[in-house]
Amino acid sequence: MKTIIDIAKAAGVAKSTVSRYLNGGPVSDETKEKIELVIKKYHYVPNTFAQSLKAKKTSIIGAIVPRLDSFATSQTLMGIDDELRIRQHQLLISNASQNLDREIEAIYELARQKISGLLLLAAQVTDRHLKAVKDCGIPVLLVGQRHTAIHSLIHDDFRAGHLMGRHVLEKGHRRIAYLGVTERDIAVGVRRKEGFNEALKEYPDCQVRYYESGFGMNEAVMAAEALLEEWKPTLIMCATDNIALGVMKAALVRRISIPSGLSVTGFGGYDITEITHPALTTVQFHYRQAGSLAAESIISLVNGETVDMITTSGCRLIERESVDNLQ
Amino acid sequence: MKTIIDIAKAAGVAKSTVSRYLNGGPVSDETKEKIELVIKKYHYVPNTFAQSLKAKKTSIIGAIVPRLDSFATSQTLMGIDDELRIRQHQLLISNASQNLDREIEAIYELARQKISGLLLLAAQVTDRHLKAVKDCGIPVLLVGQRHTAIHSLIHDDFRAGHLMGRHVLEKGHRRIAYLGVTERDIAVGVRRKEGFNEALKEYPDCQVRYYESGFGMNEAVMAAEALLEEWKPTLIMCATDNIALGVMKAALVRRISIPSGLSVTGFGGYDITEITHPALTTVQFHYRQAGSLAAESIISLVNGETVDMITTSGCRLIERESVDNLQ
DNA sequence: CTGAAAGCGCTTACAG
């Protein structure tokens, strides 16, 4: 491996000049050419550790994700990665495996790696998160959840719930089961439901019951079975597409046909919902785009620019075949 | 931020002693205690850049993946991450977005980051890959594909194909369409098919036609539609679960019921196949476990230990509801 | 525009 000294010698200049060339400092065209030539010849690439050690900063953005095997996470990560690449930054992904402790640890661990900014895709924000974020003293952007103390990029979960609520109500549904998730997840567990409740206000005659499921498809199947045992709604509104998939499975097993015997909706816009049978009516979030936006924002934050405390990424209703028209 | 000097001063020892303590060198119990105390007190963590710069090595393992939004990739990555964590190594993920050029670039880029080992989850291995691997001079383990020049960890695709072939043949299917993928992907495109062909040898009366699809679900839907237009097999054997999902969609749209009107099988063992209706018969690969194994192997390689040039991860047939019994 | 010098925070022989 060649070092900056080798290059300097070969080019007949001082290493400080080479460094200046590398960092876009003032260098005459003549020496610029000489250096360029030598660098090409030797395939020289600066040692990032030495750079970071001296310059005391890196161009690495860290991202902590609760899990890797989720459509939303993958998409968001790809959006982040794309944008970061364009802006010459590196992405360091840390997977917490749905473990809160590991999430906190990861914050400290990434800080140790001297990342210059952190993207936090947490499902919930605890005091320990807050403390860790404060301790490590680097810019942080919360993605998918909001918190008054941290810059946040959120999806419009309330509007999503409202959109979907209005849609199914307009289709004439008046016996609706809402199959949600834990309220500790504010975005998914609370906001979507609140949006739905808002739509409900205009239909006081509508019967609604609330149920809760885990995030996994199998948990959803079981939750749906229990629900269907207890009540016969005309529609089950599911807090995520995965849960909707579970509900469809449970319905099919019971020979309830969708949508004639039971309507189902999701939230997310996962690829798979397009090819289920029937295709699922859902609200699509723009995960990939949100990822790009997040990357952009965190870089602004790192550069000391002002960024809105809260940015909202849109959503859109995709009407497909899983909701019966009762009108 | 405290440095090793601050710790040394506070503990009343030389910084080399602190360093020795940190790296498990010979230190008396007495000084060990003093140092420990100070480190705790100041929450001291060594600067990784300085460490790497001096020690000329890191405990980072790089992983290049063709895409992030794939079940197989996510699972493998989680397995890798878990094992690496146990062994005190860090994982640096680089996403190539299904772009061969970016895959090659990533090899050089990761080498620049001084990773100590590389896990390559490529779908195909070209001469340019080989050159890059050679150029960067670090241990590399190919995951999911094999190549004589590189240590490889593969799934038993041949056996998977054989297992599935025998299974459907024993169920009495004699008009089979094999919906495969590009042969540039040796593991998925070639080996699985070869395994199937092997099973076929015992049933010379079986009619078989071969078709090709892309990896995406929508591409599979289209491929299946074309196939069904042209031929009426009793079973479509799909090279991946995703493709099987696409076929199920196409069949359902045409009101062909599964498995009575058409049987379908997949390969992979993705979570989703458990809750499709009917549940999909498939061959499960152990992605997560393979990931752990890969992490283990690359660390051995980094440590200069000998590792088999090729390790094979198993698979198992999961018989569910999508194959009709024609006997 | 250019170079010499100092220093980033560690580790590792080398003496003792």
Add this chain to the structure above:
DNA sequence: CTGAAAGCGCTTACAG
């Protein structure tokens, strides 16, 4: 077991 010294490969004031 312990310390002083050299050095990893860069960047950044400071002179010139």
